[in-house]
Amino acid sequence: MSELAILTLALNPDVNGDYRAYYIDRTTTCLNRDAIGSYTPGRTISFRSDGARQTAAMRVCGWSGPVADGTHSLGESSRLRLALPPVRGGLLATLQVAAVIRPPQLTQRIVISANGVRLHQATVSGAAPMTVAFVIPQAALADTGRLELFFDYPDGIAQSPAASNIYNRSIKLISFRLDAL
Incomplete structure (x- = not known):
């Protein structure tokens, strides 16, 4: 028995x-961690090694640790989770990102959602950082006091033919900022 x-x-x-x-x-x-980082709109947060302590609780899954050129995505998706003060009218998100490329693949697509609402799709290319900006409407914030950003990567690069997809690389997140609208 x-x-x-x-x-x-x-x-x-x-x-x-x-x-x-x-x-x-x-x-x-993306193996979720039960963590939430605090954030005040209007601050730019570095995802390079100099911002490691500030971003530790925000990076809940799908990220490597911060290094000199940014925080590298891991796998097919990543998440950031933030506690926010009440916001009226939505937010403008501004990210500095760089694509992880390996010829012949020279671009990376990023599909971004907030609290389960799909908001934006961007294509980043080249080694130079690019700015990705998008609006997070009030409806996506849902007065929960937190923001969970989901990043999906349809074009992730496998590190080797035998490597699991949990090691795919797509982007390097360099900085992050939210501004009230």
């Missing part, structure tokens, strides 16, 4: 949804 109970648990473990999606179902490459 105990062996049957163990087998049942092994075949259908009682785990949370994030764990199941990453380790069991493999439907995501």
Whole structure:
């Protein structure tokens, strides 16, 4: 009887949804951390090594640690999670990003959503940083006091033919800023 109970648990473990999606179902490459970073609109945050302490709680999944040229995305998606003071009228998001390229692939597409609402698609190219700006409408903020930004990467570059897709590279995030509209 105990062996049957163990087998049942092994075949259908009682785990949370994030764990199941990453380790069991493999439907995501973004293993969520239960963290939330604080942020005040109007501040530019560096995602280079000089901003490591400021961004640590914001980078909840899909990011490597900050280095001199920015924070590299890992996998097919990434997330930033921020606690925000109340905002009226939406936000303008301004990101400095650079594409991770490997010829013949010279561009990277980024699909950006906020709190589950798809907002913007950008294509970045070349090694030089580019500015990506988009509006986050009040409706996407939903008065929750937090903002969760989702970045999906349809064109991620595998690091080797044998590497798992959790190691794909797409962008380097260099800086981040939100301004009230």
